[in-house]
Amino acid sequence: MTRTTLLILGASGDLTSRLLLPALAQLLERQPELELDLVGAGTDDWSTERWRAVVRDAFETMRRGSGAHRIADTTYARADVTRADDLRRLIEPVDGALVVYFALPPAVAEEACEAMRDIELPEETVLALEKPFGGDEDSARRLNALLQTLVPEERIFRVDHFLGRATLLKLLGVRFANRAIEPVWSAEHVASVLVRFDETLGLENRARYYDHAGAMDDMLQSHLLQVLAVLAMEPPATLDERDLRDAKAQALRATRLWRDDPATSSRRARYTAGRIDGRELPAYVDEPGVDAVRETETLAEIVCEVRTARWAGVPFTLRSGKALGESRAEIVVTFAPVRHLPSGLSGTPRDGGILRFGLGPETMSLELNVNGGEDGLFALERETLRIEPGDEELYAYTEVLGEILERDVTISVRADSAERCWRIVEPVRRAWERGEVPLEEYRAGSAGPQDWASSQV
Numbered sequence: 001m002t003r004t005t006l007l008i009l010g011a012s013g014d015l016t017s018r019l020l021l022p023a024l025a026q027l028l029e030r031q032p033e034l035e036l037d038l039v040g041a042g043t044d045d046w047s048t049e050r051w052r053a054v055v056r057d058a059f060e061t062m063r064r065g066s067g068a069h070r071i072a073d074t075t076y077a078r079a080d081v082t083r084a085d086d087l088r089r090l091i092e093p094v095d096g097a098l099v100v101y102f103a104l105p106p107a108v109a110e111e112a113c114e115a116m117r118d119i120e121l122p123e124e125t126v127l128a129l130e131k132p133f134g135g136d137e138d139s140a141r142r143l144n145a146l147l148q149t150l151v152p153e154e155r156i157f158r159v160d161h162f163l164g165r166a167t168l169l170k171l172l173g174v175r176f177a178n179r180a181i182e183p184v185w186s187a188e189h190v191a192s193v194l195v196r197f198d199e200t201l202g203l204e205n206r207a208r209y210y211d212h213a214g215a216m217d218d219m220l221q222s223h224l225l226q227v228l229a230v231l232a233m234e235p236p237a238t239l240d241e242r243d244l245r246d247a248k249a250q251a252l253r254a255t256r257l258w259r260d261d262p263a264t265s266s267r268r269a270r271y272t273a274g275r276i277d278g279r280e281l282p283a284y285v286d287e288p289g290v291d292a293v294r295e296t297e298t299l300a301e302i303v304c305e306v307r308t309a310r311w312a313g314v315p316f317t318l319r320s321g322k323a324l325g326e327s328r329a330e331i332v333v334t335f336a337p338v339r340h341l342p343s344g345l346s347g348t349p350r351d352g353g354i355l356r357f358g359l360g361p362e363t364m365s366l367e368l369n370v371n372g373g374e375d376g377l378f379a380l381e382r383e384t385l386r387i388e389p390g391d392e393e394l395y396a397y398t399e400v401l402g403e404i405l406e407r408d409v410t411i412s413v414r415a416d417s418a419e420r421c422w423r424i425v426e427p428v429r430r431a432w433e434r435g436e437v438p439l440e441e442y443r444a445g446s447a448g449p450q451d452w453a454s455s456q457v
């Protein structure tokens with residue numbers, strides 16, 4: 001592999017120290033052959049010494065992050081990356097391959113791309129952008145067009161780290177390699193699908209970003225629709241980038257809000273003050289940097305339908321929220337009750353079994369109706385088979401960064417899908433703006449409003 005310069009724009013930000021650098025540590029540990037120069041650039045007036053200390057600290061947070069010496073000579077440059085001159089200063093000295101990682105808020109990333117039009121990028125430059133990609137379908141389309149003037153699509157990475165999660169990758173094997181599962185993966189047997197990402201974390205000083213995004217753009221429009229696409233897609237012929245991304249794009253193209261009605265297929269809520277794990281949390285509106293007038297939701301739910309012969313009629317519910325009492329992050333596939341239960345078996349199972357995939361920790365479990373337990377020989381009870389994650393799980397960001405450095409776009413979001421995801425949720429945002437869906441409240445540390453579809457599973 002040729003020597004690569006990884007240039008992180010937004011290096012003094014939270015994403016870099018919390019996620020990218022630990023991922024880099026794990027990657028260097030795993031791939032000793034990787035030849036990499038690391039350059040950080042940001043608006044903060046940091047010295048290279050300070051940057052190196054940040055890099056070292058992040059590497060130390062990794063259990064076996066011993067690779068720090070391999071990028072010990074990393075440098076930091078103060079730069080306004082929305083200015084062509086500053087970018088030129090960063091990019092011109094690069095010798096070899098260049099990967100630019102935009103660890104920046106979407107609007108700044110877009111301005112940086114604009115500025116890049118004025119400079120000559122090295123051959124084969126790779127651009128990696130974080131979600132949310134644009135702010136609506138039109139802006140995503142504009143950003144795609146802009147990026148494609150800089151580098152071709154196969155060198156644009158629209159990062160969605162959920163696609164690098166072990167669960168999502170393992171779902172491919174579980175879905176397609178098991179005769180017990182593959183034929184029942186359809187409306188014929190599945191009653192409902194829930195993708196839930198409930199967090200105990202509150203705002204965590206991210207108002208500048210989150211107060212504009214809310215739970216909808218932060219999680220549903222991006223991560224959770226990508227999860228839906230992997231769950232709902234038709235079996236691709238191969239796991240090549242093209243086949244896999246075509247299959248996902250097709251599933252997203254078939255995805256609509258339930259009954260095409262944004263008002264009845266969506267819910268939104270915002271947390272009030274409360275207590276989580278012994279920690280007092282102020283109400284969302286009292287968090288520093290929050291504009292209460294904006295009515296940002298911290299919990300959202302939408303119900304979709306994937307209008308294909310395989311899935312029509314099955315509700316796919318997506319839900320995510322912050323400051324909830326319990327972190328519950330999982331995919332729940334509920335099978336329909338059996339058509340006939342022999343009399344003599346007692347107890348009426350409410351479903352035909354449930355397959356759950358944890359989204360951190362990345363576990364898997366199958367709940368089955370089983371008789372012969374404590375309640376008697378022919379009494380049905382629920383038993384759960386579990387698969388726990390191994391010690392060697394890769395962090396999602398490590399997987400993502402590895403793919404970027406290998407220039408493999410398979411688990412990156414393709415241009416058409418990035419646009420499509422906005423089209424699915426935009427009617428919801430508009431209905432919310434028209435006031436058709438009330439902004440409910442829930443106490444921080446509670447389970448959220450109880451009458452939502454997602455609260456029933």
Ligand SMILES: O=P(O)(O)OC[C@H]1O[C@@H](O)[C@H](O)[C@@H](O)[C@@H]1O
Pocket residue numbers: 199201218360396
């Ligand atoms: O659990 P993970 O992998 O950190 O992912 C969850 C996070 O994903 C990020 O993309 C969101 O912006 C955060 O709000 C969220 O907390």
